[in-house]
Amino acid sequence: MTHAKEASTTPRGTAISIRDVGMEFSRRGQSVTALDGVSLDIAAGTFCSVLGPSGCGKSTLLSLISGLARPTRGEVRVGGRPLAGPYHDVGIVFQSDVLLPWMTILDNILLPARVKKQDMGAARARGLRLLENVGLIDFRDHYPSELSGGMRQRASICRALLTEPSVLLMDEPFGALDALTREKMQLDLNRIWAEDAKTVMFITHDIEEAVALADQVIVMGPRPGKVIRRYEIDFAQPRTLGIRREPRFQDIVDDIRNVFHSAGVL
Numbered sequence: 001m002t003h004a005k006e007a008s009t010t011p012r013g014t015a016i017s018i019r020d021v022g023m024e025f026s027r028r029g030q031s032v033t034a035l036d037g038v039s040l041d042i043a044a045g046t047f048c049s050v051l052g053p054s055g056c057g058k059s060t061l062l063s064l065i066s067g068l069a070r071p072t073r074g075e076v077r078v079g080g081r082p083l084a085g086p087y088h089d090v091g092i093v094f095q096s097d098v099l100l101p102w103m104t105i106l107d108n109i110l111l112p113a114r115v116k117k118q119d120m121g122a123a124r125a126r127g128l129r130l131l132e133n134v135g136l137i138d139f140r141d142h143y144p145s146e147l148s149g150g151m152r153q154r155a156s157i158c159r160a161l162l163t164e165p166s167v168l169l170m171d172e173p174f175g176a177l178d179a180l181t182r183e184k185m186q187l188d189l190n191r192i193w194a195e196d197a198k199t200v201m202f203i204t205h206d207i208e209e210a211v212a213l214a215d216q217v218i219v220m221g222p223r224p225g226k227v228i229r230r231y232e233i234d235f236a237q238p239r240t241l242g243i244r245r246e247p248r249f250q251d252i253v254d255d256i257r258n259v260f261h262s263a264g265v266l
Ligand SMILES: Nc1ncnc2c1ncn2[C@@H]1O[C@H](COP(=O)(O)OP(=O)(O)OP(=O)(O)O)[C@@H](O)[C@H]1O
Pocket: 025, 026, 027, 032, 033, 034, 052, 053, 054, 055, 056, 057, 058, 059, 060, 061, 223
């Protein structure tokens, strides 16, 4: 069985499909091509990491999948339908937590349900379950300023998952965390994801993190961003710390590093 290959097929139903997407921004008479002919598929319930140099359009790609922005060319489909705008069935986690400082952790987590006018009893039960799951149950009545960066990011993940979205978009969620906290968060995220397999798109600059978590790694080249390599990572899910010690894990990491080197990124 191959463990890393340039894959050409998607084995399961496709949750996110991007076809020949281009994105151009115009500002003060100047135009910037952020994405140029990006195509990729993410199978339902799988975890996709996206790696690429700064400015190659990773966040732009994520905003297109969220429906918050429209591509200047090409098509983005989520759940089989072409996106025409923002939709509810998605959770988003950014690098800095966007918790409201005047609300307790639990109230912050319940916010999406309140906004969507959902049954607050059921939402509260789910919120408490999520907090329990990430070890924050004893902090439910604390305010964000009373928590560490890692704890706040954990709370942000709970908030993104509260309404049970089928798609979770994560833009460098662990980028601001120290190395140890980051490793713990990776394991936590992998465990939470494995419990009810959302379709995840996870942006990171960290090659090892990308490989450790994902079923598929997309490598983008320098701006204008396009996909320059795709890997299927078939280590069993959920992942353990041990896979990083496996030679074939390092082989994949080295291969990606070489791809960046050839593209002039490293
Ligand atoms: N709203 C905007 N208006 C004008 N240009 C933009 C806008 N958003 C992004 N860009 C440009 O598009 C390009 C891609 O930006 P983007 O933030 O998607 O890259 P990125 O890969 O996420 O970068 P990083 O890794 O540094 O976060 C950059 O040149 C950026 O300046």
